[in-house]
Amino acid sequence: MVNASGFLRVLAVDDEPPALDELAYHLRADPRVARLHTAGDATEALRVLRDDDVDVVFLDIRMPGLDGMELARVLRRFARPPAIVFVTAYDDGAVDAFDLGATDYVRKPVRAERLAESLRRVIGSRVVPSHPAALARAEEDPTIPVELAGTTRMLPRSAVRWVEAQGDYARLHTAEGSHLVRVSLATLAERWADAGFVRIHRSYLVQLRLIAELRLVNSGYVVVIDGSELPVSRRHTRELKDKLVRAAKQDWSR
């Protein structure tokens, strides 16, 4: 199955049909999963891996034939090994699992939240090999697809200096230029708050640490970023000052 908004290609392997069904159900429901394969044993799993690129394998340990641990040892030798998350009933293999470089170890019966956490660890712990540009440092620095002259480029968030609202669109300003993306400023402000972006105006979102000056001009404040003057609306002034002072304090105490 294909999930348009997801990006992870996942393989789930378990020899017990109901357990596999449950695992697949939870993984399918996760929006980060683009494609889900299932396999009932190691042979089937290897067949999937031969034909398709897979980013992460959720692997039962006890299986007939090649067991989960043995399969993991094989996968490690792949040119682009997928991440491995062991899913098992009992914690008899946790130490071995991590020796094999497994990203996570989940116990059965599985909880949906625990699987979501596993996917987060997988995304956070590795560069997913097939989309190196798209998912580089995916956790710390997500990328935004931007259109430029007919080609889609993946723009890392860290390249964005400030954002300007333009109707339903947002214009992302970088050091080199700007890109228009279809997203509301409010959405970006909410999603990027943890990454240091602050709302200074109905139409402007800026990266706090790039603010060079906060200047009082006749009617109110403006901030200076990369030589551009951006207005600060009255209702955002206090919050911005607080944040700047707090950021500065943190810098001094370091």
Place this chain on the structure above:
Amino acid sequence: MSADGRVVGALVAVADERPAPGLVQATLETAHWAGDQLALAELDSSRERLARAEVRALRAQISPHFIYNALTAIGSFVRTDPERARELILEFAEFTRYSFRAHGEFTTLAEELRSIDRYLTIERARFGERLQVRLQIAPEVLPVTLPFLCLQPLVENAVRHGLSRKPGTGMVSIEARDAGAECHITVEDDGVGMDPTTLTAGIAEVSGAGSDPADDPGQHVGLSNVDERLRSAFGDRFGLVVETGLGSGTKVSMRVPKFHPGVRVSS
């Protein structure tokens, strides 16, 4: 008098005159004999205590793997087939109730088979079509008395050996036949089998924790425990017989006398 190196009593011989050497000797011998008898009696009772402890250990030995895998399957059916999930929860409850049963060293074949049936119902839910089971039970042997939980571990072993290391389907056959004064029971699987050389040192070796690295000792209830309990209940002639070879499945047979003094189901 001493038993196991401990002084357990004194034997006093009283004589009118100076005791003759023969009396001294006889007294010494008697003291030795009595001491030995005391030691033997103690051995007997400690063996009995051991047997009881083993049954207790077996009861507590429902494998954690089995529990969590069963719950995983049931959890899945709650979403896809709630009616079946409900049935499985009831089977699981009855199965554990029997295994945790606190009284009685003996049970009837009928009861033991009922519990095995529940166990297999859960395992079939887990493995689906991969687990095939064939039951062939002569009705006239159902009331036969045998040690509690002496058949079920064999079936658990068979499911594990018949399925876990081998892709494709696994067949487990359970057969109970009437054989005159005895009942003959076999549990057979068509799995990976065992290396007979591990059997040469006796059944105890087979059930050792290292017999298969994929088996955890907690799950491996062990043939040796069953073997010992059968012998202590019916005598040394009634131990387990194991026929196996690498890649050729495993067949475990036991004989149970239909009537045996001192062996009955306590209610």
